[in-house]
Amino acid sequence: MPSPTTRALVTGSLAVLTLGAAACGGSNGSSSSSGSGGSSGSGGKGTIALLLPETKTARYEAHDKPEFEAKFKQLCADCKVLYSNADQDSAKQQQQAEAALTQGAKVLVLDPVDGKAAESIVAKAKQQQVAVVSYDRLVSGPADVYVSFQNEQVGKLQGEALLKALGSGGKKTIVMINGSPTDPNAAQFKKGAHSALDGKVTIGVEYDTPDWSNDKAQQEMQAAITKIGKDNIDGVYAANDGTAGGAIAAMKAGGFATIPPVTGQDAELAGIQRILAGDQYMTVYKATKAEAEAAAQATYDLLQGNKPSGADATTNNGSTDVPSILLTPVAVTKANIKDTVVADGYWKASDICTGAFASACQAAGTS
Numbered sequence: 001m002p003s004p005t006t007r008a009l010v011t012g013s014l015a016v017l018t019l020g021a022a023a024c025g026g027s028n029g030s031s032s033s034s035g036s037g038g039s040s041g042s043g044g045k046g047t048i049a050l051l052l053p054e055t056k057t058a059r060y061e062a063h064d065k066p067e068f069e070a071k072f073k074q075l076c077a078d079c080k081v082l083y084s085n086a087d088q089d090s091a092k093q094q095q096q097a098e099a100a101l102t103q104g105a106k107v108l109v110l111d112p113v114d115g116k117a118a119e120s121i122v123a124k125a126k127q128q129q130v131a132v133v134s135y136d137r138l139v140s141g142p143a144d145v146y147v148s149f150q151n152e153q154v155g156k157l158q159g160e161a162l163l164k165a166l167g168s169g170g171k172k173t174i175v176m177i178n179g180s181p182t183d184p185n186a187a188q189f190k191k192g193a194h195s196a197l198d199g200k201v202t203i204g205v206e207y208d209t210p211d212w213s214n215d216k217a218q219q220e221m222q223a224a225i226t227k228i229g230k231d232n233i234d235g236v237y238a239a240n241d242g243t244a245g246g247a248i249a250a251m252k253a254g255g256f257a258t259i260p261p262v263t264g265q266d267a268e269l270a271g272i273q274r275i276l277a278g279d280q281y282m283t284v285y286k287a288t289k290a291e292a293e294a295a296a297q298a299t300y301d302l303l304q305g306n307k308p309s310g311a312d313a314t315t316n317n318g319s320t321d322v323p324s325i326l327l328t329p330v331a332v333t334k335a336n337i338k339d340t341v342v343a344d345g346y347w348k349a350s351d352i353c354t355g356a357f358a359s360a361c362q363a364a365g366t367s
Contacts, residue, residue: 049100067292155192165261172234217246241271
């Protein structure tokens with residue numbers, strides 16, 4: 001059951017959904033599957049492609065893929081889903097999209113590695129009268145619908161949480177470790193964070209992190225420590241849990257007696273555990289099940305030749321206003337882990353509260 005907090009925040013978007021059971025697990029690389037026994041699908045047969053961008057961010061294989069496929073199979077038991085993951089390689093994603101079109105995909109669900117570079121995928125799809133769902137990340141070109149979260153709000157939540165953690169007592173100095181410069185969402189997270197932070201803290205140094213690389217984030221944080229000095233860093237804005245993990249590793253290696261507040265995003269298992277352990281201050285939870293199911297419904301609508309239901313917003317991608325379904329993100333700290341990610345079934349307490357984290361879970365009331 002979704003938590004009361006999450007239900008309240010996503011009510012408008014969830015109204016367009018028919019929620020189905022989510023499957024667990026995932027696989028890398030490329031695969032295809034065909035329905036054989038979905039109970040409620042009533043539409044005609046068809047082939048669609050799900051094109052995800054990378055595996056460094058754990059959510060795609062652990063949540064987005066199985067949650068999308070489960071809902072879509074419920075809607076269209078006899079449809080075929082072609083799945084590919086680009087492993088953060090835009091050229092590979094181009095090849096995967098072309099292969100899907102060759103195999104007869106009538107809708108591409110595209111989460112682009114590089115939003116601008118993927119415009120050529122959209123153009124080729126349109127040439128073949130194939131619809132495009134821009135999933136999670138905004139793609140350039142005339143996509144039919146964009147399904148994501150309010151991404152500037154993600155950055156704003158992160159910035160506001162960091163300010164709260166820093167507290168009063170003079171202007172503090174922070175390091176900003178942003179996301180990949182090729183990911184259009186990263187620019188929105190960054191904009192939202194700056195709207196909360198600018199003028200209220202001193203930004204000692206700021207980086208954009210290629211490919212959302214944890215290792216690169218660790219190197220950036222090491223460089224920041226060298227430049228600013230460990231005693232002069234009061235907090236870290238990290239755009240997601242992976243970059244947060246890299247920054248925290250650098251600070252631990254750099255001899256920090258206490259890790260300052262660090263933000264994150266995606267509610268990854270490792271991020272939640274770091275929050276319980278006191279190494280990371282917060283993350284932003286994005287209910288991927290709601291997002292994946294909204295995308296599955298939009299995909300089914302387009303496959304049937306209909307306009308996607310629930311696309312009651314628009315997002316400009318630089319060339320056109322794309323009809324959009326935008327969900328609401330939720331800030332998560334130690335205080336509300338149980339009421340958000342655990343209550344929603346995103347992670348089980350038994351997944352989180354293992355080994356060294358068992359006592360922290362008990363202290364936080366998570367287990």
